[in-house]
Amino acid sequence: MQITAHPLYKEKEMLISQLVDYFFSSGDMIVEGSRNTIKSNDLDGEVVNIKFFQKPGLFKSIIYSFFRSTKAKRSYDYANYLLEHDIPTPLPVAYIENYNSLGLLQDSFYICQQIDYDFTIRELIHNPLFPERNNILEQFAAFTYKMHESKVNFLDHSPGNTLIVKKGEGDYDFYLIDLNRMKFERMSIEKRMDNFKKMWLSKTMVKVIAKAYSKLSGHPEAQLHQILLDKTKAFKGKITRKKYLKRKAGLMK
Structure with a gap:
């Protein structure tokens, strides 16, 4: 040992x-x-x-x-x-x-x-009426932007891997977990948007995050929105196809 x-x-x-x-x-x-x-x-x-x-x-x-x-x-x-x-x-x-x-x-x-957290991004995905949802997403976008500026490409940036702690009214802290898959590199804006794809974002969430990230990065909101929307759609389609093929293979056994 x-x-x-x-x-x-x-x-x-x-x-x-x-x-x-x-x-x-x-x-x-x-x-x-x-x-x-x-x-x-x-x-x-x-x-x-x-x-x-x-x-x-x-x-x-x-x-x-x-x-x-x-x-x-x-x-x-x-x-x-x-x-x-x-x-x-x-x-x-x-x-x-x-x-x-x-x-x-x-x-x-x-x-x-151990972090005693209140919720994860997963709750925001499943509940469009989650209290302060847009505010939390904006702060999450800022948290991710800071991560990207520190040259952190978190390859497992998914709904359950960010713990969220409510500090006070309208104020939240975010904690990364499940850390063993990362790259440390300068990231293009396309790669930065690609880093959000595993979040399984809805169209509304994509819009909120693109707008918040645009303000921080200086990149046009419309550009970020389109890239993020395309990356999210492609990822969802890939996962859906995998699940379909897996079910089909199981039925053929």
Whole structure:
């Protein structure tokens, strides 16, 4: 086991490793997926989230062991990058990597502080009458613009991966989660609009975000609206086709 802890948690490495040792028998389940599992647990009186990345196949195990950072390490490093650039994300506590006797990755864990959030973008998608919906979308556009200006291309920029905390009347904070897929690069305006496509935005939401992003970026609103609308439509069509083909394949079995 190799553990890397944030300087603020260096003295708690033993407690962190114990949480990982008892990951499967303690804690509260948050997400139980086929590949990754997330639980919350107590770390010396503080609630933290622990994400377990399952053992990769042999090929990926070799890649992660010798050529590329593990998902846990990337999550930790990217969280630190975001915070250094004043982009909110749960504070990274530590990451742990387990290797076998051949030096191949077995599994890994990422631990971060828990954020008590109010809702995600998903609620705004499903409820057109969500209170202060347009105001929240405008602030979300500003949050994403700041992210883009910091050269962050968040490849998993999707409805459930931004936690929203209401600070006061009409004022919201946004926190990025599920961080292991990012690129750090200068982004063209087309690539910036493409980064919104997984949000599954309605036409009304597209209009609000394009207008807000236009004010910040200086690009014409009509241009951004058309690009964002085209990217959103193409993505929705692609997902719909995949689901249709999957259902069709299932019926033919």
